[in-house]
Amino acid sequence: MTDDVLVVEDLRVEFPTRKGVLTAVDGVSLSIKRGEILGIVGESGAGKSMTGMAVLGLLEPPGRIASGKIWLSGQRIDQLSDDELRVLRGKRMAAIFQDPLTSLNPLFTVGDQLVETIRQHLSVGKDEARQRALDLMSEVGIPAPTVRIDHYPHQFSGGMRQRVVIALALCAEPELIIADEPTTALDVSIQAQITGLLKRLCKERGMAVMLVTHDMGVIAETADRVGVMYAGRLAEIGEVEALVKTPRHPYTVGLMGAIPSLTGDVKELSQIPGNMPRLTDIPQGCSFNPRCSRHVDRCFVEVPELSHSGVACWSVDEERRS
Amino acid sequence: MLAFLLKRLLNAAFVMLAVALLAFMIFRFFGDPVEMMVNEQATQSDRAELRERLGLNDGLLTQYVRFVGNAVQGDFGISYRNQQDVMVLMAERFPATFELVIVATVLSLLIGIPCGVLTAVYQDRKLADGLQLASIVGVSLPSFVVGILLILVFSVTLGWLPAFGRGDTVDIGWWSSGFFTPSGRAALILPSISLSLFQITLVMRLVRAEMLEVLRSDFIKFARARGLPLSVVHWRHALRNCLMPVITLTGMQIGNLIAFALVTETVFQWPGMGLLFIQAVTFVDIPVMAAYLMLVSFIFVLINTLVDITYAYVDPRLRSDASVKGGVANGH
Numbered sequence: 152m153t154d155d156v157l158v159v160e161d162l163r164v165e166f167p168t169r170k171g172v173l174t175a176v177d178g179v180s181l182s183i184k185r186g187e188i189l190g191i192v193g194e195s196g197a198g199k200s201m202t203g204m205a206v207l208g209l210l211e212p213p214g215r216i217a218s219g220k221i222w223l224s225g226q227r228i229d230q231l232s233d234d235e236l237r238v239l240r241g242k243r244m245a246a247i248f249q250d251p252l253t254s255l256n257p258l259f260t261v262g263d264q265l266v267e268t269i270r271q272h273l274s275v276g277k278d279e280a281r282q283r284a285l286d287l288m289s290e291v292g293i294p295a296p297t298v299r300i301d302h303y304p305h306q307f308s309g310g311m312r313q314r315v316v317i318a319l320a321l322c323a324e325p326e327l328i329i330a331d332e333p334t335t336a337l338d339v340s341i342q343a344q345i346t347g348l349l350k351r352l353c354k355e356r357g358m359a360v361m362l363v364t365h366d367m368g369v370i371a372e373t374a375d376r377v378g379v380m381y382a383g384r385l386a387e388i389g390e391v392e393a394l395v396k397t398p399r400h401p402y403t404v405g406l407m408g409a410i411p412s413l414t415g416d417v418k419e420l421s422q423i424p425g426n427m428p429r430l431t432d433i434p435q436g437c438s439f440n441p442r443c444s445r446h447v448d449r450c451f452v453e454v455p456e457l458s459h460s461g462v463a464c465w466s467v468d469e470e471r472r473s
Numbered sequence: 474m475l476a477f478l479l480k481r482l483l484n485a486a487f488v489m490l491a492v493a494l495l496a497f498m499i500f501r502f503f504g505d506p507v508e509m510m511v512n513e514q515a516t517q518s519d520r521a522e523l524r525e526r527l528g529l530n531d532g533l534l535t536q537y538v539r540f541v542g543n544a545v546q547g548d549f550g551i552s553y554r555n556q557q558d559v560m561v562l563m564a565e566r567f568p569a570t571f572e573l574v575i576v577a578t579v580l581s582l583l584i585g586i587p588c589g590v591l592t593a594v595y596q597d598r599k600l601a602d603g604l605q606l607a608s609i610v611g612v613s614l615p616s617f618v619v620g621i622l623l624i625l626v627f628s629v630t631l632g633w634l635p636a637f638g639r640g641d642t643v644d645i646g647w648w649s650s651g652f653f654t655p656s657g658r659a660a661l662i663l664p665s666i667s668l669s670l671f672q673i674t675l676v677m678r679l680v681r682a683e684m685l686e687v688l689r690s691d692f693i694k695f696a697r698a699r700g701l702p703l704s705v706v707h708w709r710h711a712l713r714n715c716l717m718p719v720i721t722l723t724g725m726q727i728g729n730l731i732a733f734a735l736v737t738e739t740v741f742q743w744p745g746m747g748l749l750f751i752q753a754v755t756f757v758d759i760p761v762m763a764a765y766l767m768l769v770s771f772i773f774v775l776i777n778t779l780v781d782i783t784y785a786y787v788d789p790r791l792r793s794d795a796s797v798k799g800g801v802a803n804g805h
Contacts, residue, residue: 207698241700248698253691257790258713268699303789319699 156359162219190374570745589680611674724780
């Protein structure tokens with residue numbers, strides 16, 4: 152427990168709407184250690200980004216944390232006020248968003264934005280902050296930082312811009328980085344560079360990283376452990392290698408089957424029939440039951456809890472017991 | 474940047490030529506200028522002589538070129554009514570209108586922008602509702618009604634401020650300014666409020682709409698994720714991204730304000746160009762009307778050109794200099 156940077160326990164995020172309360176994240180528990188990358192994978196709307204935003208305290212109203220607990224290095228943070236959270240954000244936990252094109256303010260130079268963030272969190276002078284900005288830029292692999300620091304975001308390519316975003320996240324040496332689809336908007340060759348960079352920074356600095364993505368390939372390459380989310384709940388969580396090689400939850404099995412292989416001679420990719428349910432009509436019992444080929448009677452009645460082995464599935468549960 | 478400047482200036486010159494053509498045509502359509510200038514006893518030869526002297530026997534194109542040539546040098550002829558050089562008349566009146574419009578514009582920005590930001594940020598508070606309501610009133614009240622109400626309250630009832638005129642002025646070269654005397658400043662207050670009220674609400678509503686849009690953008694969310702205080706996020710990052718349309722609007726509206734000043738100047742008997750124009754219309758004083766048209770158009774064009782150049786300054790993406798483009802090319 153002492154090594155855990157982030158601990159989330161039974162997190163529930165709700166959106167009160169006119170049609171009733173929607174539950175976007177339901178009973179999610181997870182933890183990330185120092186120097187560890189936890190991947191969170193799932194389809195759009197599975198609640199993966201919501202989980203990240205809830206930790207950062209950046210849920211868009213009317214979204215709110217309905218229940219559950221969040222600790223950052225042992226400090227309970229889910230009950231903090233906006234101001235108290237604001238002090239933590241950027242300093243102890245930072246974020247990287249999907250689209251580097253829109254994450255940066257187009258009207259300020261990257262230097263302005265870096266210096267502004269550094270001086271927000273550390274008590275340093277202008278020159279010192281600028282020096283630190285230069286150091287950060289070279290650390291994230293931006294060539295000729297002394298020239299580039301005075302450029303505007305639109306003068307950078309997508310990959311370089313995401314490096315700037317990462318540098319901004321690193322300004323105050325945070326313990327935790329929440330990377331929300333950091334590579335989705337980039338082309339594949341740049342993707343590998345960015346994930347490589349994240350991985351290196353995570354190991355070197357002993358940061359904890361929550362890597363939210365829908366790309367299983369990125370997870371397999373980057374993450375140490377991975378959680379699979381479906382309709383707001385964690386379906387399965389475990390070491391990446393084990394989960395990729397021997398997925399247990401029927402949904403994870405389906406996901407893995409849907410990934411094209413470069414080496415194997417696969418004629419047709421398997422697909423999971425149907426769609427993820429809308430938040431407004433999540434079926435009773437296990438939310439995956441309408442699409443599941445292995446469902447048992449219990450699946451239609453009771454919501455499966457995440458077992459100690461990291462799977463939330465009655466069918467797997469029964470198999471193991473018998 | 475130089476090519477951009479040159480292009481804008483060329484555009485502006487063409488627009489002015491077109492306006493000059495219109496102003497020139499007024500002389501042709503409002504009857505025979507000779508008939509208006511001479512008295513009834515003038516003989517036929519007097520008239521012919523005057524016609525020749527005014528160059529009215531030359532070809533249209535020659536006359537137009539001469540008109541433009543004179544206009545460029547600031548020569549719009551002699552006023553039919555008081556036989557004074559039109560440009561001298563204009564120059565006397567211009568500072569009054571200009572100072573009024575400038576004060577009204579500054580007021581509209583100083584009040585409109587903060588109000589717009591506040592109503593956008595505190596969307597669900599009573600204060601925002603109150604300001605919104607007030608802005609509807611401001612948009613709907615015609616400026617002459619506002620002027621009369623202001624006079625009624627502050628001049629007639631309370632007796633705090635003068636109801637008409639410009640107060641004492643100080644001459645700085647040919648420019649007569651009301652900024653430097655207490656009575657000049659006091660006289661400015663009511664007319665400029667009356668002129669800017671509509672403008673304030675316009676700026677406020679524009680800033681509010683832009684802010685609501687910008688506040689939804691990713692870089693605002695990311696700025697918050699960086700741990701910046703809300704005040705910095707709102708007033709620095711969000712507001713600056715709202716300023717483009719405000720600059721455009723303000724620029725365009727300065728032209729409108731000069732036109733609207735006509736009404737305000739009439740209500741407050743403000744000795745500006747608007748009042749001069751109204752008098753000119755009453756007496757069919759065509760040279761004054763033509764000069765007014767040219768001058769107001771010139772201000773319009775000048776401001777629009779300046780606005781375009783300011784764009785390039787505020788938004789670095791619009792600067793078309795080579796170094797910026799080069800930056801993208803060697804981005805990787």
